[in-house]
Amino acid sequence: MLLTAQLVLACGGGEPKPPPPIDLTPPTTRATPAGGDFTTAVVVTLACDDGGGSGCAATYYTLDGSTPGTGSTQYxxxxxxxxxxxVRFYSVDAAGNAEAPGTATFALVGAADTEPPSTVANPASGAFSSPRSVALTCDDGEGSGCAGTHYTLDGSVPTQASPRYTAPLSIAMSTTLRFFSVDRVGNVEAVRQARYVVDTEAPQVAATPRGARSPGRAR
Structure with missing residues (x-):
């Protein structure tokens, strides 16, 4: 490798200004937790540290034990x-120095979470004489936990790109609500549906004067 540096002379013929240090040291990456046995789903954080070098540029990882590269998932x-x-992972710094891949193994000693969550609407389907506020509640039981609930109000099939439920929904007219949830490990619930009929019009009653014959009544 050929290293070049430019000397800069201070005004007045002073001593040359030394060039900035050249970063030849790769960064280091730490997984937290560092691996081990777990009875429930575990959240993993990867942290890169380049010390006083050029700074961390990117961290890459794989989840199948294969060697990560720049084409792998970026953390x-x-x-x-x-x-x-x-989990195998490594980082590269801004000067292009890449560390050797690190490895952390996470063993789930209990049953793996393969069950999707379950979501209910409250109130459920029904007919109402005034607008209603509808709450969606997700329950993942003993699984990894609910990650998000998505819904539509026009009867179309919701996807993970559909609006995310964050607060009770105001239903002011007849509406077909469709919804589902996904848990933290990606299990997706089948789409559910609730139909709300909102009729705010009072019934019309026609009064007939006493002694008057109703239309069509025989004499």
Missing amino acids: REPFTLGSTTT
Whole structure:
């Protein structure tokens, strides 16, 4: 490797200004937790440290035990493991130094979470004489936990790109609500449906004067 550095002379013929240090040291990456046996799903964080070097540029990882590369998944946020998994990871700094891949094995000693969550609407389907506030509640039992609930109000099939439920929904007109939830390890619930009929119009009653014959009544 050929290293070049430019000397900068201070004004007035002073001593040359030394060039900035060249970063030849790769960063280090730590997994938290560092692996081990777990009875429930575990959230894993990868943290890169480049010391006083050029700074961490990216961290890559795999979940199948294979060697990670720049084409592997780039770490951006903590991820959840719901089954026994070998995580391999490494980081590269801004100067292009890459560390050797690290490994952390997470063993789920209990049953893996393969069951989707269950979501209920309250109130359920029905006919109402005034607008209603509808709450969606997700329950994942002993699984990894609910990650999100998605819904539509036009009767179309919701997807994970549909609106995410964050607060009770105001139903002011007849509406078909469709919804589902997904848990933290990716198990997806089948789409559920609730139909709300909202009729805010009072019934019309026609009064007939006493002694008057109703239309069509025989004499």
